[in-house]
Amino acid sequence: MYRRLHLTNAAGRDAVVSMSVVPHESSPRLGLRNRPVAFRRYVVATDATTPAALESRLGASYADALVEGDPEIDLESVGRTVGGTTAIHLSSRGEVLHRAPTVVESIVGPDGVERERRPPVDTPANIHDEQPLRWTGRMMPRRELARRFTFRRTLQIFHIDGLTYDFLHAMAKQLDEADSAVLLGAGPRGADPLVFEGNGRPYRGFLTGRLDPADPARYRLLLHLSDMELKAPPPELLTP
CATH class of the missing domain: 2.40.290 (Ku70; Chain: A; Domain 2)
Structure with a gap:
């Protein structure tokens, strides 16, 4: 165009x-001979089996629970194929935000140090x-x-x-x-x-x-x- x-x-x-x-030339196609590769996404963990959730629930016995069993695996969910998804915003506490957060521009210098924060400029x-x-x-x-x-x-x-x-x-x-x-x-x-x-x-x-x-x-x-x-x-x- x-x-x-x-x-x-x-x-x-x-x-x-x-x-x-x-x-430009197209990228090399991944796959075996005469068989293309199909990419799939699978469930690895749920909210209840993340390290933070397990540490909060098990406390000091978290390490022992990992040795004695598999509390990080939800057998009902892990391994299921992930289809279409919808992006959501989470707060710092992991709670769902029902309204998009305010966007702030962070100006960073060449040394990687933040110089300024400001509302985005059109x-x-x-x-x-x-x-x-x-x-x-x-x-x-x-x-x-x-x-x-x-x-x-x-x-x-x-x-x-x-x-x-x-x-x-x-x-x-x-x-x-x-x-x-x-x-x-x-x-x-x-x-x-x-x-x-x-x-x-x-x-x-x-x-x-x-x-x-x-x-x-x-x-x-x-x-x-x-x-x-x-x-x-x-x-x-x-x-x-």
């Missing part, structure tokens, strides 16, 4: 093009026809890009007519000759991350381009989406 994308080039000219997810999508993605001019060699970032998704950008072909082909040629990727930004100044849907994950977008050596008229433009930069830990953490 193709989706529209409003994009600017290095000269600040903009055009509406198409994009789609890059097709983030609108900023990938639309009205506001184009900006060519920021911040270039990065492709080799360095592969070492510094992890990528969640990759989108391929296509032309939709002759004018957008020239527009995208020139971008791919410029990036291929520089052997680099360019950072794309959203917002009026191109300083915002890319958000494809409301309250979606914000991404950094890196555009790479190549021309086909056998046929330079053919090009490929890929938009790599990253939400994680790989950084070396502080020196004090590396000291044994």
Whole structure:
């Protein structure tokens, strides 16, 4: 399925093009020769046979009860196939909550320490026809890009007519000759991350381009989406 994308080039000219997810090879299928694997879910324990429930009920004799018998096994329930299920919310005491709890965002720093708690903020999508993605001019060699970032998704950008072909082909040629990727930004100044849907994950977008050596008229433009930069830990953490 193709989706529209409003994009600017290095000269600040903009055009509406198409994009789609890059097709990938299907994952290996699990199973024996000519026999696929069927996954099933089974009941392992009930509320009355969890370690916390047994410890509360048996007290100091919990360990002796485990040695002398099998109080953790409910012979009437264990091993039964689990069909369709419905998710429920439980309190810290294991009680069913009949109303969804209030969601709170926890902001955690790079060191893993919680910095802030706040009500969730609605983030609108900023990938639309009205506001184009900006060519920021911040270039990065492709080799360095592969070492510094992890990528969640990759989108391929296509032309939709002759004018957008020239527009995208020139971008791919410029990036291929520089052997680099360019950072794309959203917002009026191109300083915002890319958000494809409301309250979606914000991404950094890196555009790479190549021309086909056998046929330079053919090009490929890929938009790599990253939400994680790989950084070396502080020196004090590396000291044994």
